[in-house]
Amino acid sequence: MDRFDCAGVLAAGFGVASWKQLRCAGMTRTELRTAVRNADLRCVRRGWYATPWANRDVVTAVSEGGxxxxxxxxxxxxxxxxxxxxxxxxxxxxxxxxxxxxxxxxxxxxxxxxxxxxxxxxxxxxxxxxxxxxxxxxxxxxxxxxxxxxxxxxxxxxxxxxxxxxxxxxxxCDEQAQSGTESMTRLRLRSRGIGVRSQVTIPGVGIVDLVVGTSLIIEVDGYETHSSKEQFEKDRERDRKAVELGYIVIRLTYHQVVHEWTDVEDTIMDLIRRREHRKPVVERSELVSDDT
Structure with a gap:
């Protein structure tokens, strides 16, 4: 038996493989019986076997007949x-x-x-x-x-x-979208007839997720978990620089986009009705010139 091939088959199946796959990878019936007896494999459905470390969802799917x-x-x-x-x-x-x-x-x-x-x-x-x-x-x-x-x-x-x-x-579709919640925000705003630009580079700030009009930046967290303290500090520093240039920054969490969108949308629409998204912003070069 080519144990490397069998290990590869099991890895590709997240710990679950059919007897046909294992046989093609070089396993014999004697080796299969030994593996089952030693609890290295267990039968989860006729002709299908799982390792002790197999992914739970994969085991469930195969056990249910698919x-x-x-x-x-x-x-x-x-x-x-x-x-x-x-x-x-x-x-x-x-x-x-x-x-x-x-x-x-x-x-x-x-x-x-x-x-x-x-x-x-x-x-x-x-x-x-x-x-x-x-x-x-x-x-x-x-x-x-x-x-x-x-x-x-x-x-x-x-x-x-x-x-x-x-x-x-x-x-x-937009290949630039960095997360599903960013995609959701873009799609929902565009469905309201709002023009949204994705992954916009702003000199002095960097790349931001979404920009509405000339001055409304929307940053969207991609996952429910919180970012590290270091990333939190970097994000707030970027926000400060953006505000310094005249931008309005809204930073949305996963929970807000997925579970509280109605409130989020009301806030954004209120800003748009007040034309806050059309306020002029300062070019970075102008800011540097003024400082000197």
Whole structure:
């Protein structure tokens, strides 16, 4: 047996692999029985085995008769995915769809064979198109584009079986978006007819997430966890420099974007109604000249 190949197969499946995969990697039935007896592997479904360190969601998906896919698989592929991670998204072979299980994820078009315990990025994405709303689809695609996991032409291929309405969402994607909450903020403001620029470089300040008009900067935290003390200090120093130049800075947390958007939107719209976003700003060169 080529133990390296078996280890690689198990690693690729986040600790879960089929007997077919293990056999192709060089494992014999005797070695499989020994591994099970020694608790190095355990059977989670007929023909599928897991290590003691296997990912819990992957084990759950395989135990339920399918493989991990859709939003759950995208998260393991390190794609920014909206919503809770508590639900395990599973998709199964065509025969399983004829059973009593009603929670399998589906893609546009025919179901595919199970090749691994977790779907590759493209297969997971195709299944996510049916589980996400329009905003969620754009958020996920922004993350994929930003990390250069796929390019726009690749996404176009994956969307071909989807309805025209879904395919048109690619026109709203932005590869510059640094987080899902940034994407959400951009999309929600644009849906109100507000012009928003992404990842704007401001001399003396640096790159900011979003700019509305000439003088309203919106910075968006990408995750629910707090940043380090060092990053906190850097962010506030950037805010101070921006204010010094005449900008208004709104810094939004993950929680505010995801759970308190109505209040956030009211604040932004109030600033826009008062034309605060159109106030003139000072060029950095002018500020330096005045100081001297």
């Amino acid at each position: 493989v991990l896919s859709c939003l759950s698989a995208l998260r393991l592929h390190e794609v920014w995915v909206p919503g809770s991670s508590e639900t395990v998204h599973v998709r199964a072979r065509a025969s399983a769809h004829r059973g009593v299980h009603t929670t399998f994820c589906e893609q546009y078009g025919r179901p595919e064979s199970e090749l691994c315990s977790i779907d590759e990025l493209t297969v997971a994405l195709r299944h996510a198109l049916k589980c996400l709303d329009d905003e969620g689809i754009v958020v996920v695609c922004d993350s994929i584009l930003n990390q250069q996991l796929l390019d726009l032409s690749d996404l176009d291929v994956q969307f071909r079986s989807a309805p025209v309405r879904v395919r048109r969402l690619l026109d709203r």
